[in-house]
Amino acid sequence: MNVNDTEVIFSILEKAGYERTEVLEEADLVMANTCSVRDNAEQRIWGRIEVFNQARKKRPGMAVGIVGCMAERLKDKLLETRKVDLVVGPDAYRSLPRLLEALSPDSPQIDVLLSREETYADITPVRTDKKGISAFISIMRGCNNVCSYCVVPYTRGAERSRDPHSIVREACDVFQKGYKEVTLLGQNVDSYLWKSETETVNFAALLAMVAAVSPDLRVRFATSHPKDISDEVLQTMASTPNICRHIHLPVQSGSTRMLEKMRRKYSREWYLERVAKIRSLMPDCGLTTDVIAGFCSETEEDHRETLSLMEEVGFDWAFMFAYSERPGTLAARNYPDDVPQEVKTRRLNEIIGLQNRKSLERYRAQIGKRLTVLVEGPSKRNPDQLCGRASNNMMCVFPAAGQKAGDYAHILVTDCTSATLIGQGVQ
Ligand code: SAH
């Protein structure tokens, strides 16, 4: 999400005549695009702000900007630190040229207005991915859910969907430039809905439209919400070979009591039913998730339910977090953050340990299979080998046989680790 926002910002600034540099000492303006989802993400940003502030002291006239979620969350409190000159929220990037015009050491600038309409639909992002194989396309912004632990609805505003024709145009454009994969991005892609007087396009229809750009263009998407992922979406995936067989389906907890308290609006049983449906339609579908350990009032029994759900589903991979209270959220206002830090850490470690074992099982189950891999380039560890992802999103490494980045290679999986498949080229 943030990579895509950065690309939108580059595009707006390039149009206004600004040039990009990756050398801090050369920059007249340095901006940090920020995330507020967990406290440690914000702590890292504070570290960066300090580094930028030191650079600013050595180079008078240089400005420091904070954009994105942390700008939205902390607003003018950031200016009060005097370490920051410019604060711009996620819906205000179009104001950047105007704000930069007005910016001076005595006149810091801020725009953190959220919008009900802004989708940056007409802005062609300046791609920052150097490989030129895989592009992110934002299909919607904001979120209308109120998961009680989550700060996103407050920092990124209400949900709005982008005009599907501008999305298809962007996919065509990157495909013509040589990209072979697009990932459609939104906080809850399944609730994508665009209506005009003559047309209604839901997420399943959008997926089909983007997949029709070319059978050689792979389509991925994230993030799916268990309460909203529909049979129609699953059927569209199952019947369209270039929509990748991978779903990121954050479960957060295996305990229905916790899920209710998190306001996720599904139960353990509902989640397991969705997984069963996915697997019945697409037995080869990759499945990954997000899990939170130690949410307010979580008991050992709740925690064991998370472990047992993970055992039962067998995710390929997971992002796993200890609960981090975010100011202003429903949970922060209503529930004490009462699971001691050492208990959170122990539970998180148990979750990670289980997932590592499951990942290895899931990767091992691929041995003997033939997969089609989109080549990303030489493997980092061994430049004689190539790497790339299979449709199910698993990273594969195999000996180069004349293919280059952007080609599709066919491999037979012969070995694996818990995060990589190792293969041999086949015809
Ligand atoms: N929209 C997506 C993900 C948004 S944030 C969804 O609904 O799943 C990405 C992940 O960060 C979440 O899935 C959740 O696991 C984690 N997360 C969000 N808020 C958190 C918090 N306060 N503490 C710990 N993890 C959190």
Ligand code: SF4
């Ligand atoms: Fe946050 Fe829930 Fe929205 Fe995801 S769906 S961004 S977790 S409020």
